[in-house]
Amino acid sequence: MSINAKDIETILIYFAKNKKLFLNEAQFQFELALEIKKQFPSLVVHLEYPSLKGNLNGQYSYYDIVIQEGNEFYVIELKYKTKDQ
Numbered sequence: 001m002s003i004n005a006k007d008i009e010t011i012l013i014y015f016a017k018n019k020k021l022f023l024n025e026a027q028f029q030f031e032l033a034l035e036i037k038k039q040f041p042s043l044v045v046h047l048e049y050p051s052l053k054g055n056l057n058g059q060y061s062y063y064d065i066v067i068q069e070g071n072e073f074y075v076i077e078l079k080y081k082t083k084d085q
Contacts, residue, residue: 003040003067005075011035025080029064032078036067044068049075 011032014020022028029047037045049066065076 002069003014003036003043008036008076011039022032022080025064025078028080029078033065036065040067040071054068 014035015031020031022031033045033047037043046063046066046068048064051061051063053060061066063075064078067074067076
């Protein structure tokens with residue numbers, strides 16, 4: 001079963017309609033990954049997945065959520081704005 005941007009948007013709309021509140025980005029990341037896995041159980045969902053290559057200093061970046069469907073990978077990078085931003 002394939003997932004696309006519209007599916008993610010539907011999940012976010014579901015969170016909004018149900019007044020789902022998140023205390024921080026980590027909670028938002030976890031709840032989104034959990035809902036994706038719930039709706040698409042055949043997919044593999046990774047949290048804080050390392051990039052394949054390091055930067056010039058040899059440090060790796062980490063993606064918030066990576067969805068794996070066979071040999072296909074979908075990356076989700078979250079931005080959680082706080083009141084001060």
